[in-house]
Amino acid sequence: MEGEVALADYLAHLAQQRRASPNTVEAYRGDLSLFLGFVARHTGEAPDLAALSALRPADIRGFLAERAAAGDGNATRARRLASLRGFLRHLARRHGGGTEALAGLRGPRARAPVPRALSPDEAREVARDIGAVHDPARAEQPAMQAARDVALFTLLYGCGLRIGEALALDVKDAPLPGGTAALRVTGKGGKTRLVPVLPAVRQAIAAWLAQHPDRRPDAPLFLGARGGRLDPAIAQRSLRHWRRLAGLPEHATPHALRHSFATHLLGGGADLRAIQELLGHASLSTTQRYTRVDAAALLETWRKAHPRAG
Incomplete structure (x- = not known):
């Protein structure tokens, strides 16, 4: 062979x-x-x-x-x-x-990079305001684009989803006000998990569905300009366009909203095992990277505030 x-x-x-x-x-x-x-x-x-x-x-x-x-x-x-x-x-x-x-082979040790999260204010700004400016390079109706983008990025930050997980959702999966308590998400390897949904996320999804042109249960929840499932590259370009207008850092990407979800939960006292379940990590060691983010934030606060830090 x-x-x-x-x-x-x-x-x-x-x-x-x-x-x-x-x-x-x-x-x-x-x-x-x-x-x-x-x-x-x-x-x-x-x-x-x-x-x-x-x-x-x-x-x-x-x-x-x-x-x-x-x-x-x-x-x-x-x-x-x-x-x-x-x-x-x-x-x-x-x-x-x-x-x-x-035999005897050991790979080079590569320390996983510290996830780069946004501040709570920056993450909220993305979720709340990304629909405020229409990208003229895109052949979409401004109101529809705005409602869809706000719904998508509110979902990413509010539920900690990967961009691919969010874009794989169909209309029947939409978490709406008064609906089920949690969203069922299919992650890597076809594994499913349940993620609680905040009221702000439900409201943003409902506002988008009010303008959604195809509300059949099996239709994609997030549509592109041509009526098919939204391409991740288009969502990334939306955020890239917005972050330059808003003066946000270059690491403000769709995946940074997932990092922000986990980092802000950890900073608020959430249990690491619970964060692992919410993110769908197979290994706790992957989730433990966020403790390094929190430690880095503490060190930066100390450097700014302690009189002997300089």
Whole structure:
């Protein structure tokens, strides 16, 4: 079996059996295609199963060193090594052979970056005022665009959703005044969770639905100019346009509203396990990044206020 065929089989396994997200599958595809290309350049031919089974730790170290020279940071190389581990172990299980190439290999340690949250006032300003200015570059009715954008960004901040989770909602999922207490969200890996919905979120969604041109239950909740599901890039451009007009920081992005949701809950005394459930994190260690944000805020307050801090 050729390496490219083995790669296609592994990616199908990731998507269908492991239920990896499309973004994860594409990232692994890129990592492993680069590795197969590296092996082909150094052996003079496209690798097959025999060649992949005969790999040594030095081959993988050479690949990672080449990628470091090309500009890959620690986090990227750590992900590429994780891709290789999964691929080679899959080949060993499916076709036999060992995993000697992985012996003793340790990836570069990449500390997860501290999430960059907005202040409570900045986050509220985005959710409240983003519809105030129409983007002339977009062929949409100003009133509809305004109502939709306010509803979307109020939902992102009020419920801590990923942009993809919000845009996957249909009309039947809309949290409306007097409706169910929580919103059911489908996150990474097809996992569902329940998120409480604030009255302000329900009101913003209701105002948008009053102008929604297609209120069939299975219609997308958030529509683009052409009537299809809103593209994440359009939502990101809306916020980019608004933050420049409002003088907000460059890290004011849709995902920063999710970070802000978690950071402000933690600062208000919320339990870390509860925040983990609300965000849909598989591991508590992912949620613990927000304790570093809170500690950083405390340190900045100390620097500004303590007479000996200078």
